[in-house]
Structure formats: structure tokens, C-alpha cells
Amino acid sequence: MKKTLLFLFLITFSLLLSQTTKRVFFIGNSYTYVNDLPNLIQSIAASNGDVLEHHSQTPGGATLQNHANNPNVASDMNQGNWDYVVLQEQSQLPSFPYSQVQNEVYPFALQLSNLFKNANACGNVIFYMTWGRKNGDGTICPGWPSVCTYQGMDDLIYARYMEMAMNNEGIISPVGKVWRTIREQNPAIELYDQDESHPSYIGSMAAAYTFYTIIFKKDPTQIPFNGNLSQAKAQLIKDIVKTEVYNQPGKWYITNNDVHSRFTYQINGAGTVQFTNTTQNATNYSWDFGDGTTSTLENPAHTYPTGGNYNVKLTTDACGATTTKTKLVVVSTLNTAETLLENGIQIYPNPALDHINIVSKKKFEVISLTEASGKIMPYRLNKTETGYRISLQHLTSGVYFLQYKTDEKEFTKKIIKK
Numbered sequence: 001m002k003k004t005l006l007f008l009f010l011i012t013f014s015l016l017l018s019q020t021t022k023r024v025f026f027i028g029n030s031y032t033y034v035n036d037l038p039n040l041i042q043s044i045a046a047s048n049g050d051v052l053e054h055h056s057q058t059p060g061g062a063t064l065q066n067h068a069n070n071p072n073v074a075s076d077m078n079q080g081n082w083d084y085v086v087l088q089e090q091s092q093l094p095s096f097p098y099s100q101v102q103n104e105v106y107p108f109a110l111q112l113s114n115l116f117k118n119a120n121a122c123g124n125v126i127f128y129m130t131w132g133r134k135n136g137d138g139t140i141c142p143g144w145p146s147v148c149t150y151q152g153m154d155d156l157i158y159a160r161y162m163e164m165a166m167n168n169e170g171i172i173s174p175v176g177k178v179w180r181t182i183r184e185q186n187p188a189i190e191l192y193d194q195d196e197s198h199p200s201y202i203g204s205m206a207a208a209y210t211f212y213t214i215i216f217k218k219d220p221t222q223i224p225f226n227g228n229l230s231q232a233k234a235q236l237i238k239d240i241v242k243t244e245v246y247n248q249p250g251k252w253y254i255t256n257n258d259v260h261s262r263f264t265y266q267i268n269g270a271g272t273v274q275f276t277n278t279t280q281n282a283t284n285y286s287w288d289f290g291d292g293t294t295s296t297l298e299n300p301a302h303t304y305p306t307g308g309n310y311n312v313k314l315t316t317d318a319c320g321a322t323t324t325k326t327k328l329v330v331v332s333t334l335n336t337a338e339t340l341l342e343n344g345i346q347i348y349p350n351p352a353l354d355h356i357n358i359v360s361k362k363k364f365e366v367i368s369l370t371e372a373s374g375k376i377m378p379y380r381l382n383k384t385e386t387g388y389r390i391s392l393q394h395l396t397s398g399v400y401f402l403q404y405k406t407d408e409k410e411f412t413k414k415i416i417k418k
Contacts, residue, residue: 021051022215024126025076026058027067027112028088031130033058034193035204037211040227044212047225052215063090064108073112078119084215085116086173087164088128091197092137094160095153097144099365101160106167113168117262121280122319124258125170126214129161131179134196154180159380165253167383169262172252173214174245175207181240182206189233202237205229209241214254219246259323261316267386271304271331275312279325282316290329307332330357330386345406346387351416358388360406366390367403367410392417 022045026038033056042052057073059066064087067073077085093105113125132154137147147153157176165172179191191203199207205227213220220241226234249255262278277285277298287295289302290310304310308331315324332348346359358364364387369379377400382389390402392415400415 019049019051020216021053022083023053023081024055024084024086024215025082025116026054026056026086026088027064027073028056028058028086028128029062029090030058030060030198031091032056032086032088032128033060034198035201037204037207040204040208041211041215043227044208044223044225045216048212048216048218048223050216050218061090063093064105064112068108068111068115074115077112077116080119082116082120082123084124084126084171085112085120086126086128086211087112087170088130091130091133092140092147094130095132095137095147095156096140102363105160106164109164110168113170122260125165125168126173126211127161127165127168127170128211129172129174129176130157131176131191132157134192150183163383165257169253169257171214171254171258173207173211174252175210178206178210178237178241178244179203181244182237185240186236189236201228202233205234206237206241209237210245213241213245214252217249217254256326259325260319260321261314261323261325263314263325263327265312265327265329265385267329267331268301271307272301273304273329273331274301275299275314277314277316279314279316279318282318284315284317286315288313288315304331327385330384332357345404345411347402347413347415350413351418352392353418354393355389355391356402356415357384357386358390360387362406364388365405367405369415370401370403371398 024038026032032038038054038056042054045052055076057067057070057076087109089105094101116123116125132150134150136149136153141148146156154176161172164170182189182191189202190200191206192198193200209220209223212218212223220238221235223238245252260279261282264276264278266274268274275287285296285298287297287300289295290312291304293302295302310329310331311326312329313324313326315322345364348357350356366379366381369377369390371377377395379390395417397417400417402413402415404411404413
């Protein structure tokens with residue numbers, strides 16, 4: 001009898017040691033509310049020996065702007081002790097024209113992210129990447145053709161959520177990417193409700209498996225919980241989530257942003273950068289400036305001998321763990337008329353090989369990138385710490401013209417691709 005009790009005790013103790021508890025605050029709307037996504041994640045966690053404690057603010061049709069202006073959301077955040085906050089925008093807004101997204105989405109993603117991080121020193125932000133409507137958005141298609149198809153709308157939603165996560169040093173829960181893979185590989189699976197917008201039960205289960213994998217960092221194919229799905233369908237979804245999510249943590253900013261170490265920096269000119277630790281309750285600071293030099297000061301200044309791209313790392317002990325935050329710092333020792341334009345926009349290097357950097361504290365919008373012949377070329381404007389970056393890797397050597405707008409004025413810059 002004593003041996004049996006000892007055996008049961010050891011099993012129980014072992015389970016407790018392997019159990020992970022996470023506290024998550026969901027901020028969104030009906031895409032989170034339908035089929036009770038948080039409870040589905042909780043059931044998945046429980047089946048795998050984990051605990052999810054959760055709270056939600058998910059009124060139908062709510063935007064991040066609505067949530068940012070809701071005192072109840074702020075009050076819930078300020079309770080502290082949350083491991084994560086999940087931010088989900090209204091389903092259509094991220095696919096709207098970029099200027100509208102800049103005004104109606106990004107400022108409130110920033111506001112909510114900062115509010116959460118200030119109140120939760122050990123917490124991080126997860127952006128809930130949603131999906132394009134089943135056949136595009138017919139309600140705004142006439143005025144905005146980019147959303148006339150599922151693929152077009154989904155591409156925009158993907159890009160905007162990736163930018164939100166990058167700008168706010170957050171994590172992505174790539175539900176939209178998982179849905180797209182399911183649609184491409186298994187088109188007979190119906191992810192949508194009858195309105196062709198909200199998730200069906202299996203659509204919500206795909207979202208739940210994705211979130212569990214992001215939050216608990218565990219292999220989704222080992223999850224016992226299938227809900228109301230057949231074993232075959234559940235396994236199919238789990239396999240896709242493993243391929244798209246579990247096997248690619250860096251792609252969704254988990255590796256670099258799901259950490260407790262935090263810092264900011266200011267480039268002061270002549271290659272000198274002031275670094276400021278923003279990690280709360282840290283005990284040790286270990287800086288690697290990316291050029292072979294290091295520091296253990298909390299807020300060091302460092303001068304780089306040459307311009308270039310440097311991966312700066314800060315390692316701290318905080319929140320019961322040792323974590324490392326890495327940021328790409330672009331240092332330019334140039335300060336000539338060629339790179340500093342009259343309108344306050346800095347574009348460098350020029351000539352360029354792989355990319356150009358655009359430094360701007362003003363609202364900046366690219367109108368077009370064209371060859372010397374006038375042919376319009378594709379481009380992707382990526383947000384960086386100091387402004388923007390445009391990759392040139394897909395272009396052949398030659399002369400190009402970047403037309404852009406700032407302060408409601410249009411300018412053209414000649415770019416030489418090596």
C-alpha cells in the first residue's frame with residue numbers, strides 16, 4: 001500500500017513539475033468570441049498538462065481604437081501579472097489602404113502595447129493575425145480592388161500584422177497563415193461560417209492549436225484534445241500548425257521578442273549610439289555591440305568606427321530567466337548633401353547593393369519605384385527602428401527613381417543599384 005501511494009505521489013509530483021501556467025488577456029472582437037476561442041485553448045492546454053488562465057474584452061466589431069479608449073481595458077491591463085496580451089484588430093481594417101491603416105490601426109496598436117508593457121514587466125504582446133474573407137470583401141471591393149479576392153485581402157492582412165509586431169516588438173500568432181495553408185492543401189475543409197467571414201468550429205480549432213503552440217512552445221502534434229473534430233481532421237490541422245508555426249519560431253518573432261530583456265537606442269551622430277536599458281527589475285546587464293566589443297553597464301554609449309549594420313544584443317536576468325534581446329542598429333557615418341535631403345529625409349546608401357534605408361521622423365509614403373524607362377517595379381516598404389527599408393535584391397543593376405510623399409509634398413530620388 002505504501003509503495004502504491006509513493007508511486008502515485010511521484011507521478012503527481014512529476015506532472016506538477018512539467019505543468020506550465022500562463023495568464024493571457026484577450027483583446028479583440030467576434031473573431032475571438034465566436035466558438036469561445038480562449039476556452040478552446042484552455043481545453044487544449046489542460047489535455048496536455050498545462051493551465052491557461054484567461055480574461056477577455058471581445059465586443060462585436062470592436063477596433064483597437066475602441067479598446068484603447070475603453071477604461072475597462074486599461075483597468076484590466078493594469079492588474080498586472082499577465083504573461084501575454086492578445087491584440088486582434090477589426091477584421092477588415094488591416095486590409096484598408098496603407099494611409100488609412102497608418103491613421104486608424106498602427107497608433108492604437110502602439111498605445112495598447114505600451115500600456116500593457118508598462119504595467120506588465122514580464123509580459124509580452126501577441127498579435128492575432130486573422131485572415132481574408134472567403135471570397136474577398138465585396139463591400140469595399142469597388143473602391144479598393146486589392147481586397148476583391150481572398151488572396152489579395154489575405155496578403156494585406158498578413159503584411160500589416162507582421163508590421164505591427166515588428167514595430168511594437170511583439171509576437172505573431174499566425175492563424176491567417178495556418179488557414180491559408182489549409183485552404184491550399186485541403187480546400188474541402190470549410191474554415192468559414194456561412195457569412196464567409198467568421199470562423200467555423202474547425203476554423204476556431206485551427207486558431208486554438210496555433211495559439212497554444214505560440215503560448216506554450218510545445219509540439220502541437222502531441223496534443224490529445226481533438227474537440228468535436230475527427231481524429232484525422234484534428235491530426236491534419238496539428239501537422240500544419242507544426243510545420244508553419246512550431247518549426248519556425250523566428251519567423252513569428254518568438255525567438256527575438258518573447259523575451260524579458262528590453263532596450264532602446266539613440267543614434268547621436270558620428271557613429272555614436274546611446275543605449276538605454278528598459279528591462280524592469282534586471283540584476284545583470286551584458287551588452288554585445290555587434291562589432292566585437294562588449295559592456296556590462298546598464299546604459300552604455302558606444303562609438304562605431306565605421307558605418308554598417310550591427311546586431312546589438314542585451315542579455316539580462318529578469319522575471320526569473322536569462323534572456324537576450326537583439327536589435328539591428330544601422331549606423332551611418334555619412335552626413336553629406338547626397339544623403340541628407342532638404343526635406344529632412346535621409347536615404348542611404350546610394351549607390352546601393354541590397355537595400356536602401358530611409359530615415360524619417362515624418363509621415364512617409366512611397367508613390368512608386370520605377371526604372372529609368374518608366375516601368376513600375378514592385379517593392380516592399382518595411383518599417384525599421386529609424387524609418388523604413390526597401391529591398392533592392394530583386395532588381396538588376398541600373399538607375400531607378402523613387403517617388404515619395406512627405407508633408408503632402410512629392411519628391412523624386414534617383415537610386416543607383418550596383
